[in-house]
Amino acid sequence: PTVNAYYHPLFNEMVFPAGILQPPFFSHDNPSAQNFGAIGMVMGHELSHGFDDAGRQFDPTGKMVPWWSDEAVAAFSERTQCVEDQFDAYEVQPGLNINGKLTLGENIADLGGLRVSFRAWQSFAEKHGEKGGSVEGLTDEQLFFVAYAQSWCTVSAPEYEKMLVTSNPHSPDEYRVRGPLSNLAEFHEAFQCDVGSAMHPEKTCEIW
Numbered sequence: 001p002t003v004n005a006y007y008h009p010l011f012n013e014m015v016f017p018a019g020i021l022q023p024p025f026f027s028h029d030n031p032s033a034q035n036f037g038a039i040g041m042v043m044g045h046e047l048s049h050g051f052d053d054a055g056r057q058f059d060p061t062g063k064m065v066p067w068w069s070d071e072a073v074a075a076f077s078e079r080t081q082c083v084e085d086q087f088d089a090y091e092v093q094p095g096l097n098i099n100g101k102l103t104l105g106e107n108i109a110d111l112g113g114l115r116v117s118f119r120a121w122q123s124f125a126e127k128h129g130e131k132g133g134s135v136e137g138l139t140d141e142q143l144f145f146v147a148y149a150q151s152w153c154t155v156s157a158p159e160y161e162k163m164l165v166t167s168n169p170h171s172p173d174e175y176r177v178r179g180p181l182s183n184l185a186e187f188h189e190a191f192q193c194d195v196g197s198a199m200h201p202e203k204t205c206e207i208w
Helices: 032-049 070-088 104-128 140-150 158-167 173-181 185-191
Strands: 006-008 013-015 091-093
Touching: 006 032, 013 032, 032 104, 032 140, 070 104, 070 173, 091 158, 104 140, 104 173, 140 173, 140 185
Parallel strands: none
Antiparallel strands: 006 013
């Protein structure tokens, strides 16, 4: 019944309980763009955990051993610093900013999950011919991102929000939407976001 999912580095496995395989994350009746934007992103998110700041330290058999080259580690660290700095700058409440280091692994997984799921949906749609006008008023590309955003709709009391920011490795849900999407060229194109706007900053982050 659990509405969640996880990646386990010691077993190199992803787990998706039945509870999350229902609306708003998945429905057999949804357009493919909607499912890929919601549950597809969750699957991509868990996959990306195998290569985040913690998961990358475990090899395919679950042993905590170095298996990346020094050059790869240096490039990865430079790119993830961009993500850490981005989330450090988000002010959730006056004087209360997200901790970019605490939330780095989840932010990396959100960004990676969105990118890989969008590409997977494009491949699926091209193969099955499903692109084109599935929801009135939205392109399928827009529907993908709207489905992602809607899956994180949340209302939190200020006190609870403060507790999450200071202790939870996940960014507040609003910023799990704003942060990753503002880095994606595919999102900028889908919604025609001008460079320098809130959802298309001049500096964007890319891991893979």
